[in-house]
Amino acid sequence: MKPQQDQLQAVKIYKALGEPTRLKIALLLKEESDQCCSVLGDKLHSVAISTLSHHLKQMAESGLLTSRKEGTFIYYSLDKEVASKYAPYLLE
Template sequence: MNEDVESKQAVKIYKALGEPTRLKVAMILSREGEACCSTLGTKLETVADSTLSHHLKQLAESGLLDSRKEGTFIFYCLNREVAQKYAPFLLN
């Protein structure tokens, strides 16, 4: 990856983590490994599903989350390689 691409990815990740709900989501996924939107919504309590979907999309677009589809559910997990490089505090 060239320096310009890495800089752009770093900016996306830090912007995504700069929002408190997205930071909480990343921390939950770091601890628990994998979760679907409804499970995350239950843990966050005060976030509407549509808002949570937006947050998950932002985190995924930054490269910080990976996802897999199983039936009608999408399961999200922290991309540990990206986290290690740009936000290692999430892995503690």
């Protein structure tokens, strides 16, 4: 990746993690990967599913999450390679 692209990705990731709910999502996915929105919603309690979907989309677009679709569900995981490069705190 070119240095400028690298910096742009870093900005997207830090912006995504700057929101407390997104940081909680990243930490949850570190512990238990391959989770769908409804399961994460149950673990976060006070976050509406529509809001949670928005957070997950932003995190995936930053490159911090990977996703796979199965039927009508999308399962998310923390991209540990990206996390180790840009946000090693998440993996501690």
